[in-house]
Amino acid sequence: MRSELTPAKGFVISGLLSLLCGALFGVIGSWQHVLPNFVDAIPFVKSRPLHVSLVIAWIFLTAVGGVYHYLPKIVGVPLHSTRLAWLHLAVFIGTGFAVIASYFLGRFGGREYWEFPPALGIPIALSWSLLIYNFFRTANKHKGPWPAYLWMWATGVVFFLITYAEANLYLFPHFTSNMVRELTVQWKAYGALTGSWNLLVYGTAMVVMERSTGNTAIARSKLAYLLFGLGFTNLLFGWAHHIYPVPSALWIRILAYAISMTEWIILARMIHQWRATMEDGKNGSSTLFGRFLFASEVWVFLNLGVALLISIPAINLFAHGTHVIVAHAMGSTIGINTTILFASVFFIGERAHSGPTRAGFWIFNGSLLAFWLCLLGAGIVKGWFTVMTDLPFQKITEKIWPFIAGFAVSGIGLFTGLSLLVWGALKVLLASNNKEEGDAHGTVELDAIPVENRCPSMPEKVMQHQR
Amino acid sequence: MVAFNKVLDGSNGPSGFGVHRHRVVYFVLVGLFILQSGLTYTVSTEAASPAVELNDAAQRGEALYREFNCTACHQFYGLGGHMGPDLTNVTVAAGKGPDFARAVIFHGSGLMPNLAVSKEQADDLVAFLEAVAATGTYPIRSLDLTPWGTYEQMHSDAK
Structure with missing residues (x-):
């Protein structure tokens, strides 16, 4: 029996296919660092934007799919307009194909990460407006106080549109006529834009945790709102660590430095939470989505540590412009966002999972660790020789070659693991035997979830103090 | 935004944390963001040199x-x-x-x-x-670090 195709599933399935294609272009791009003529029909100037845009599309499509899926279940009413959600998906996918075509044809015009002609940003913004409308019309029917994840989603959907518009300010000569302003505003927008999609993803993580544990106090505790406020503050003001070397006003950079350091609070809380989880002897190994949530915690820990270190200007001096920043970006988008989104996908789809999918989990995480360490190694070596010596670019590139080769090889492992996971996810999404699909209103009986299948990575011991 | 504002007034806001205080904090942050954006778009990135x-x-x-x-x-x-x-x-x-x-x-x-x-x-x-x-120098090879974790050029190159 096949399950009914909903807009939410349409988004998630599109996201999975986007991830697979994006990862393939990533493999091509990484090998072009090692073998310059590798797949010369798609040169690096094309493979890189194809990789980046498709992987970002995976994050957006799947996070939005999660919002469309969970929101009616949380509020207890159907989505305000399923038709608008389908329209959103249709416009988003149609624009996506236009973006891919523009890259293949070599028609660029945008800036890094959004290299497509800027006119294609208009349908993206318009379709996003449909999401905002649908979201608030549905969420407004929620009885009682909003849990933290609804705040996170509400802020994420609104601020994505604001910061996406800001990322296009370069179309006005006032911004492009001054390179310091141009670079500053570009990275101001990008930093906040990343923060806004992180709010969508982290909100989803909180929902999966709540629905898998049945603990509704987690997302309603003071601590949850406090952490949301901290994340929101970082989204708004913590972006300038990207531009420490750019000669903009000092206060912009010092403010970002100070704000970024507040994330030590999150790190300290994580360590405390982790200890509590470990003392409970629960590590999320009983379900695939539980494993992904646990893996995401490991990746958050690793990446937050790197992010905090590179936010210190004296360390940033060596890390900026190197593969350390790439490791941070890849670790965040793949290690954190992708693991959380896979947790959501497997929670939506089914709790059972086959051997190849389990193998995919381990191949994915193992390869990602090797990939991440190779990038960190390359970045540290490059940073050292760039700052401490006058070696030309070519000589430094030769010194980091072993790390780049390791990065390319582990990229194949990463692609293999992702392929197994995408295949497993598609199979379970297209099947119908899952509880989370729920009844007409999407309300799921949390008590129906066996204890052994509940997500154990939540800090129940800690959260009990918050009730 | 009407629906969003409804959330921020008492009925749909979070409990236990103080709805009014939460609303004020949220809007103060958004207000500071707007102020910071305005400054970043104008005076704070104005060039000292033509x-x-x-x-x-x-x-x-x-x-x-x-x-x-x-x-x-x-x-x-x-x-x-x-x-x-x-x-x-x-x-x-x-x-x-x-x-x-x-x-x-x-x-x-x-x-x-x-x-x-x-x-x-x-x-x-x-x-x-x-x-x-003409806007500046990169990479920075100055290692004049300060006790605050910054470096001197970060202070001296600010326009």
Whole structure:
């Protein structure tokens, strides 16, 4: 029996296919660092934007799919307009194909990460407006106080549109006529834009945790709102660590430095939470989505540590412009966002999972660790020789070659693991035997979830103090 | 936004944390964000030197830089791709300069493809690179660190 195709599933399935294609272009791009003529029909100037845009599309499509899926279940009413959600998906996918075509044809015009002609940003913004409308019309029917994840989603959907518009300010000569302003505003927008999609993803993580544990106090505790406020503050003001070397006003950079350091609070809380989880002897190994949530915690820990270190200007001096920043970006988008989104996908789809999918989990995480360490190694070596010596670019590139080769090889492992996971996810999404699909209103009986299948990575011991 | 505001008034707001206080904090943050954005768009990134403002040729070069997707491989101030070198100071670096940049743009070099540009386009790209070079120096090789985890050049280069 096949399950009914909903807009939410349409988004998630599109996201999975986007991830697979994006990862393939990533493999091509990484090998072009090692073998310059590798797949010369798609040169690096094309493979890189194809990789980046498709992987970002995976994050957006799947996070939005999660919002469309969970929101009616949380509020207890159907989505305000399923038709608008389908329209959103249709416009988003149609624009996506236009973006891919523009890259293949070599028609660029945008800036890094959004290299497509800027006119294609208009349908993206318009379709996003449909999401905002649908979201608030549905969420407004929620009885009682909003849990933290609804705040996170509400802020994420609104601020994505604001910061996406800001990322296009370069179309006005006032911004492009001054390179310091141009670079500053570009990275101001990008930093906040990343923060806004992180709010969508982290909100989803909180929902999966709540629905898998049945603990509704987690997302309603003071601590949850406090952490949301901290994340929101970082989204708004913590972006300038990207531009420490750019000669903009000092206060912009010092403010970002100070704000970024507040994330030590999150790190300290994580360590405390982790200890509590470990003392409970629960590590999320009983379900695939539980494993992904646990893996995401490991990746958050690793990446937050790197992010905090590179936010210190004296360390940033060596890390900026190197593969350390790439490791941070890849670790965040793949290690954190992708693991959380896979947790959501497997929670939506089914709790059972086959051997190849389990193998995919381990191949994915193992390869990602090797990939991440190779990038960190390359970045540290490059940073050292760039700052401490006058070696030309070519000589430094030769010194980091072993790390780049390791990065390319582990990229194949990463692609293999992702392929197994995408295949497993598609199979379970297209099947119908899952509880989370729920009844007409999407309300799921949390008590129906066996204890052994509940997500154990939540800090129940800690959260009990918050009730 | 009506629905959003409804959330922020008492009925749908969070309990236990103080609805009113939460609302005030949220809007103070948004207000500060707007203020910070305004300052960033204007005075805080105003150039102290007129050389930082891009002339017409440099602005055309900036558009070409985007159209050829040069950022896939190259960086300014360490921001961009990693396959090619950082170009912030390529037109003023020892052993390089505008003619060197123009030659590489025309003919390609190593991994750098031949962009098949016209002479005018090459001149515009070089004008853009010269304008970027006038904004500052990168990479920073000063190791005058402060006790606060910053470095001296970060303070001295601020406009």
